[in-house]
Amino acid sequence: MAMDHYTQLCPRFEKAMELLSKRWTALIVFRLLTGPLRFSEIDNSLPNLSGKVLSERLKELEVEGLIRRDVYPEIPVRIEYSLTDKGSALTPLFKDIGQWATEWIVLPSDSETM
Amino acid sequence: MAMDHYTQLCPRFEKAMELLSKRWTALIVFRLLTGPLRFSEIDNSLPNLSGKVLSERLKELEVEGLIRRDVYPEIPVRIEYSLTDKGSALTPLFKDIGQWATEWIVLPSDSETM
């Protein structure tokens, strides 16, 4: 996929954006910021996210090394997803997004005071 | 579009992500971080981005108040896009991404030392 031209701008930045800007991805990481979660927990916390897509994203994130998938061979089996160091390292980023959002994003429901 | 459920998590964060995670959007803002640019300048700096999509994104960003579109009635007309305060406020965010990318993203071309 010929993106060699603008890749020169800042390939790592590109890559990072490519990763994080994929739909749901950032939200999933955000969810995991507070600790390990099971598949269904993530699924339930993101109602519009289908199981299919969640499983896709989880796999991608695992491949990219942002999250870890731990299997606890209990009965029934328990599988937990958690952030790796690489994933946790995104914390300041999310904090910035949150801060920016707090300061600049106006919601319809903000009509009262703000 | 029923996203009311998980909107409760942090609606502003959601909105911000929705905004920034759209393909090309962040890259366009990133481009503008260094100053005003004309349509064709942005277009040329992002070779894989088509004029149609660029114009779509530019409009979205304008509607969201992240960028400003200034028309200079010269001959020929000159139109420049630049960041508003809301847009510039994203600077730390991009810095974070850049820092994270520098630290954690490994490129194929990094095989030598790094």
Next chain:
DNA sequence: CTGCATCCGATAAGATACTG
């Protein structure tokens, strides 16, 4: 030059049903 309209193919996402 700047940008919008249209068409069309590629991808991504959602719903549902089903397996280990």
Next chain:
DNA sequence: CAGTATCTTATCGGATGCAG
């Protein structure tokens, strides 16, 4: 519970052509 397979739909994006 934790996914996967399949199907359908929605969205995206690229090319082209045209207008101000």
